[in-house]
Amino acid sequence: MKEHATKAAAFIQDEARTNWHDESLWFVRSKRDKAAHGIPEWEQLRELASQIKDHTLSHLDEYLEAFEAKAKENGVTVHWAADAAEHNRIVHSILQEHNARRIVKSKSMLTEECGLNEYLEEQDMEVIDTDLGERIIQLKEEPPSHIVMPAIHLKKEEVGELFHQKLQTKKGATDPQYLTEAARQHLRQSFLQADAAITGVNFAIAETGGVVVCTNEGNADMGTHLAPLQIHCMGIEKILPKAEHLGVFTRLLARSATGQPSTIFTSHHHKAKEGGAMHIVIVDNGRTTQLGRPDFRNSLKCIRCGACMNTCPIYRRSGGHSYDSTVPGPIGSILTPGIDLKKYSGLPFASTLCGSCSDVCPVKIDIHEQLYKWRQIIAEEGHLPTAKKQSMVMAGKVLSRPGWYKMAGKSARWVTRWLPRPLIYNPLNTWGKARELPEAPKESFQEWYRKNRSAS
Numbered sequence: 208m209k210e211h212a213t214k215a216a217a218f219i220q221d222e223a224r225t226n227w228h229d230e231s232l233w234f235v236r237s238k239r240d241k242a243a244h245g246i247p248e249w250e251q252l253r254e255l256a257s258q259i260k261d262h263t264l265s266h267l268d269e270y271l272e273a274f275e276a277k278a279k280e281n282g283v284t285v286h287w288a289a290d291a292a293e294h295n296r297i298v299h300s301i302l303q304e305h306n307a308r309r310i311v312k313s314k315s316m317l318t319e320e321c322g323l324n325e326y327l328e329e330q331d332m333e334v335i336d337t338d339l340g341e342r343i344i345q346l347k348e349e350p351p352s353h354i355v356m357p358a359i360h361l362k363k364e365e366v367g368e369l370f371h372q373k374l375q376t377k378k379g380a381t382d383p384q385y386l387t388e389a390a391r392q393h394l395r396q397s398f399l400q401a402d403a404a405i406t407g408v409n410f411a412i413a414e415t416g417g418v419v420v421c422t423n424e425g426n427a428d429m430g431t432h433l434a435p436l437q438i439h440c441m442g443i444e445k446i447l448p449k450a451e452h453l454g455v456f457t458r459l460l461a462r463s464a465t466g467q468p469s470t471i472f473t474s475h476h477h478k479a480k481e482g483g484a485m486h487i488v489i490v491d492n493g494r495t496t497q498l499g500r501p502d503f504r505n506s507l508k509c510i511r512c513g514a515c516m517n518t519c520p521i522y523r524r525s526g527g528h529s530y531d532s533t534v535p536g537p538i539g540s541i542l543t544p545g546i547d548l549k550k551y552s553g554l555p556f557a558s559t560l561c562g563s564c565s566d567v568c569p570v571k572i573d574i575h576e577q578l579y580k581w582r583q584i585i586a587e588e589g590h591l592p593t594a595k596k597q598s599m600v601m602a603g604k605v606l607s608r609p610g611w612y613k614m615a616g617k618s619a620r621w622v623t624r625w626l627p628r629p630l631i632y633n634p635l636n637t638w639g640k641a642r643e644l645p646e647a648p649k650e651s652f653q654e655w656y657r658k659n660r661s662a663s
Contacts, residue, residue: 215529277415298323317407405437437486503580
């Protein structure tokens, strides 16, 4: 696997695309800020949401059991999956039981995490992602690069060319309305012919046994209304205790994600339609392990809004695919190492630790602090690259010896003042390509303080 830095380097080779990607995500972040500033009690909402999640995670087993009992009362069939493989087998068995071979699916990061599409396709089943962004990347045979805007890395010209090849649209067409209508017509027959509909779950209410699905396009509703079989796949962390808590999170979710007051569709599913069947698959897949890590359990509060990605200077300029994980960006960098520390040991270092991710998180996850804690664990476990490890050893020696530290500071000040610019700013020094070092002072603060202390 290429490390994040290597893949990021490949992404930024196209400087125009990098700038466009950066600006697009910052535009969404700016919309989030405007939406948040329009709610006087925004910070109180964040605190309340955080406290509700804290309470829920501390009583997760009780609320999951209560949810199961209530859902069964409603006539819903509930399944439990320990990991991705069991989740896929359960979904497959449900589809087999109902003789379903044509499936329409609305956006679900959990099914992406479990590799459900690929699994079902290996069983000769047709799976069509119906949300526009998801359908685009499915046609392009790529994973999503963002958990809310999965095709944010693609320009309309690329989508136009893709649709021309796959959907026979006019060559060179780039008008978003035209391309969206083409996708709509393309998907219509899939909805009408579907044997089953699969959706993700944004929230599950223990009090009612119902699940809530938040979308902007309505394709989850279209699928579940038309297909005789509906399957909802949810992680164990999606539980909320009571229906009255839902309003807190729906006010935060869309504003944090896209700057909208709310998603266009907030759909509640409590029981199957007449003549139909409803199944809920509750999935662990490493979540209880994360719950048992005191330093990282807060990451399970995540409501998958993507705000931390939209604000992260690293994500914005490296692209989601550089993380090589289902959930990219800052939140993915604290979730994914818990699954495979060695494979994803580079992700916690894909951060400036500026704290902007924590500042915008609607449930107040201490993301940047958890990234720092993962770095410590990675170093202790011996997963640092040799060059990074040796540089840290050398830095530790310098910083722990006052004499060495003074000498290093004096040398650095001399170098930045007197060395010819080409020796510092050249093609080999990528850092200096778009940055300028500040003018070096003639003396250190310690020297200045020693000289001026007696005068004061």
